[in-house]
Amino acid sequence: MATIEECRAALEKFSENLRDAEGDARDAAAMDRSVSCHVTDLDVTFAGRMSDGRIRIDDTLQGPPPQKAQIRLAMAGDDLVALVDGELNFAKAWGSGRVRLEAGLRDLFRLRKLL
Template identity: 75%
Template sequence: MATTEECRAALEKLSDNLGNAEGDVRSAAELDRSVSCHVTDLDVTFAGPGGRRNRTARDQRRPPREKADIRLAMTGDDLVALVDGELNFAKAWGSGRVKLEAGLRDLFRLRKLL
């Protein structure tokens, strides 16, 4: 089971990867939206602003007061596997291993990342 520190490191790696992306992926990654990722097996939520704003995620033991614009939920192992390229996001989302809640406009922009 992935630890909180491993999950935080995976999210930081993902943020760095998106920050260094080019083309359509870069434009999709620059969403100016808040993002949260609830790690279900650790019952911890990482939340932070998306896009060009501060990319540092903070963790909290209870859900954020305000819902993030884009909300993800998965196990810590799945988070680490996704970031390491060992788990396909679309397949994990389709099978229910990863849950994604976002507005329709955000989903259209995020599809470029898949």
């Protein structure tokens, strides 16, 4: 089971990957939105903001997110680490329910460019 530190490191690596994105993925990463990632097996939520092509984590909270972020992810810690390391396909994980992604329809269309 991934630790809180490993999950935070995975989110930081994902942020770096967004910063280095090009083309349509870069445009999608340029959104300005609140973001939360609930790590279900650790019952911890990382809350922050996606802006300027990066994700900035502002808080690490116990339990599910207390406020509804504009982009919400939920998954097990091992799945978060595997997704960022390229060992788990996002579309398959989302389709099977291992990863939950909630956002407005317009944001979902923009986020698909990151996959």
